[in-house]
Amino acid sequence: MQLRASLFPPCPVPYSLLIRNCGQLLTLAGGPTDRPLTGAALTDWQVLTDAFVACEGERIVAVGPMAALDEAKVTAETVVVDAGGRVVMPGLVECHTHLVFAGNRAQEFQRKLQGESYLDILASGGGILSTVRATRAASEAELLANALRHLEGFRRYGITTLEAKSGYGLDKDTELRLVRVAREAGRRQPVRVVPTFLGAHVVPPEYKGRGAAYLDFLATEVLPELRGEAEFVDIFCEEGAFSVPDSRRYLARARELGFGLKIHAEQLHDLGGSAMAAELGAVSVDHCDYLNAADAGRIAAAGATVAVLLPLVPLFLRQSTYAPGRQLIEQGVPVALSTDFNPGSCPSKNLWLALSVACLKMGFTLKEAVAAVTLNAAWALNRAAEIGSLVVGKRADMLVLDLRDYQEIPYWLGENPVQQVIIGGQAQQDS
Numbered sequence: 001m002q003l004r005a006s007l008f009p010p011c012p013v014p015y016s017l018l019i020r021n022c023g024q025l026l027t028l029a030g031g032p033t034d035r036p037l038t039g040a041a042l043t044d045w046q047v048l049t050d051a052f053v054a055c056e057g058e059r060i061v062a063v064g065p066m067a068a069l070d071e072a073k074v075t076a077e078t079v080v081v082d083a084g085g086r087v088v089m090p091g092l093v094e095c096h097t098h099l100v101f102a103g104n105r106a107q108e109f110q111r112k113l114q115g116e117s118y119l120d121i122l123a124s125g126g127g128i129l130s131t132v133r134a135t136r137a138a139s140e141a142e143l144l145a146n147a148l149r150h151l152e153g154f155r156r157y158g159i160t161t162l163e164a165k166s167g168y169g170l171d172k173d174t175e176l177r178l179v180r181v182a183r184e185a186g187r188r189q190p191v192r193v194v195p196t197f198l199g200a201h202v203v204p205p206e207y208k209g210r211g212a213a214y215l216d217f218l219a220t221e222v223l224p225e226l227r228g229e230a231e232f233v234d235i236f237c238e239e240g241a242f243s244v245p246d247s248r249r250y251l252a253r254a255r256e257l258g259f260g261l262k263i264h265a266e267q268l269h270d271l272g273g274s275a276m277a278a279e280l281g282a283v284s285v286d287h288c289d290y291l292n293a294a295d296a297g298r299i300a301a302a303g304a305t306v307a308v309l310l311p312l313v314p315l316f317l318r319q320s321t322y323a324p325g326r327q328l329i330e331q332g333v334p335v336a337l338s339t340d341f342n343p344g345s346c347p348s349k350n351l352w353l354a355l356s357v358a359c360l361k362m363g364f365t366l367k368e369a370v371a372a373v374t375l376n377a378a379w380a381l382n383r384a385a386e387i388g389s390l391v392v393g394k395r396a397d398m399l400v401l402d403l404r405d406y407q408e409i410p411y412w413l414g415e416n417p418v419q420q421v422i423i424g425g426q427a428q429q430d431s
Contacts, residue, residue, distance in 0.1 A: 014075040017055040017425050019398065020066065023085035024406050025051035027063065028375045028389035036306055036334035036379040043367040045375075045389075047406070053088065055396040058424035063390055079427060081420060087406045089370070090390055091160025091397035091423065092351050093377035096286050096308050098342035099164035099185070099193070100147045100178045103134030105343050112317065119240050119268065128168070128202050131343050135168040140177055147185040150341070153349045155191050155428065158418040160397035161378070161387055162191055165234060167198030171206070172222050175199045179230050190423040194381050196262060197226050200235035200242055200250060211242055215250040223257050231382070232283065234262040237273030244273050251280050260382060266290040267313070278305040284336070284380040288323045289314060293331065296324075300332040306380040307333050309372075310340040311357040312348055326363025336380045337364075337372040352417065356410040366410055396425040 025048040031041040052069050054062040062070070074080065108126050121127045135143070147164070154162055164185070166178035179195050186193030199218045207214035215235075223233065233254035237247040241264075251261050260283050265273030267287035274285035275295035285291075285299060286308040299305050309323040328335055339354050340346045348354075355373055358364040364372065378388030386395050400420035403409065409417065421428040 012070065012073045013056060015054040015061070015073045015078045016057055017079045017081070017396065017422065017427070018052060018074055019081045019083055019088055019400065019422070020052045020069065021085060022048070022051045022053070022083045022088040023404055024049055024087045025053065025063070025390065026087065026089035026370060026406055027391065028090055028371060029391045035304055036376045036384070037371050038300070038332045038334050039329065042329065042335075042371045042376075043365060045367070045371065053390055053396070053398060055425040058395055060390060060392055060394050060396050063392060081400065081422070081427060083400050085404060086419065087401040087403045089399050089401065089406070090374045090388055091399055091421065092158045092373050093381065093383070093388055094154060094159045094162040094338055094341075094351060095284065095336055095377040095380040096310060096338035096340050097162055097164055098167060098198070098340070099150055099162065100143055100166065100181045101131050101135050101168045101343055102138035102143060102146065103131060103343065104347065105130060108344065122202070122240055127344055129205065131168045132170050132204065135178070136171070136174050140181060143177070143181045144184060147181055148189060150349065151185055151189055151191050151193070155189070155421060156418065156430070157349055157351055157416055158399045158421055159191060159349070159351065160421065160423045161194065161381065161383060163194045163196055163381055165196045165198040166230070167201035167234075170199065170201065170204035175222060176225060179226060183229065190426065190428060194232075194383070195230045196232040196234050197223070197230040197259075198234040198236070202236060202241045212246050215242065215246055219250060219253045223254060223259070227258060231260055232262050233259040234264065236264040237271060238264065238267055239269050239271070244271050244276055247273055248276050248280070251277060251282070255280060262286060274299060274307070278302040281305075283382055284308045286310065286338075287313070288328070289319075289321050291323065291328070293327065296328055296331050296333050304379070305334070306336050306376055308336045308338050308377075308380050309358065309362060310338055310346065310354070311362055312346045312354050313340050315357055315361075316346050316348070322361045324362070325358060329364075329368060334376055334379065335368075335372050336376040337369060338377065350414060350416070352409070353414045356413050359410045366407060369410065370406070396422060398422040
């Protein structure tokens with residue numbers, strides 16, 4: 001006998017993961033969806049109390065108050081995380097790191113403590129060039145092991161997506177190896193890795209005094225082999241590295257080859273690199289410590305270029321000038337925050353500390369800083385359609401914090417508040 005299907009209504013698809021009893025759910029939702037958050041939108045996003053987030057596979061399928069939870073979709077197969085009244089928020093997005101390198105520069109740190117400047121150490125053959133020597137000498141297996149160890153540390157801090165720049169090879173073979181290692185590291189563990197090519201970090205010894213020729217070499221011999229391997233091309237536009245005109249030509253060529261653009265600029269001097277890169281359509285301009293108000297206005301006018309500020313760098317280098325975060329926000333510049341994890345100017349993975357220092361030294365409010373390490377950081381990686389906020393359809397990258405009030409986030413200076421990390425709908429276990 002054939003039975004009519006209408007007699008048997010379909011069973012609801014069960015949730016694969018449910019986070020319930022969220023005391024405060026920081027959704028980062030409620031602002032524009034077609035551009036980064038700026039101005040008042042940096043603080044207007046929604047916080048839900050006594051709420052839940054439900055997932056099917058790697059996607060969020062429901063968000064709301066506990067009273068609206070469809071209990072019929074909570075089955076024996078559902079992994080249930082009881083937040084117990086704690087803060088739940090999107091996974092952190094780390095949008096500026098130099099993940100893959102060998103060695104460290106602890107000895108140079110002692111030189112800094114004795115008063116030598118970053119540029120003085122670089123000019124003496126130290127700094128970036130000392131890490132280049134160590135990295136060129138390292139095997140691919142060693143570099144991969146280091147990268148995986150660092151990614152494990154980032155995950156414990158609640159980082160769920162991370163940008164990884166090359167830049168410590170400064171020759172074709174090593175630079176290609178660094179991008180390859182970053183991609184392989186992303187495949188071997190849950191934190192998603194976005195590779196960026198920073199072969200134009202500084203001029204290598206082999207091209208001393210011929211920076212333009214080195215950029216021509218990269219554009220001709222290296223960039224074509226990186227299509228499909230690195231998503232972004234970056235350059236260090238600074239005294240002692242690359243000039244604004246040379247940086248413009250190089251970035252324009254990278255854009256022609258289909259790469260997204262980034263730039264290190266205005267870290268130590270006001271040269272105009274940030275405004276130039278925004279004019280070319282760069283997804284981000286990074287550092288910005290010496291960015292002037294006129295150029296900030298040009299970046300704001302560009303609309304989609306995010307200023308990635310790196311507060312732990314001047315802290316570690318003992319510099320007095322921090323990026324003018326409050327001014328940038330008031331001018332309508334999209335802002336994000338990152339550590340700039342690297343062996344020379346920020347050997348720290350603690351994005352929570354960077355958030356606190358941004359509040360203390362750059363004029364960020366709490367909600368602005370939270371937006372800057374989640375949704376706006378996702379914009380700085382062209383990932384905002386996928387991550388950075390807790391809305392239906394996005395990837396289920398979430399954190400349960402061991403806090404009852406999100407106002408405590410910047411208060412516990414340097415502490416890691418993460419209790420539970422969820423990446424792609426999967427609750428992570430400490431290894």
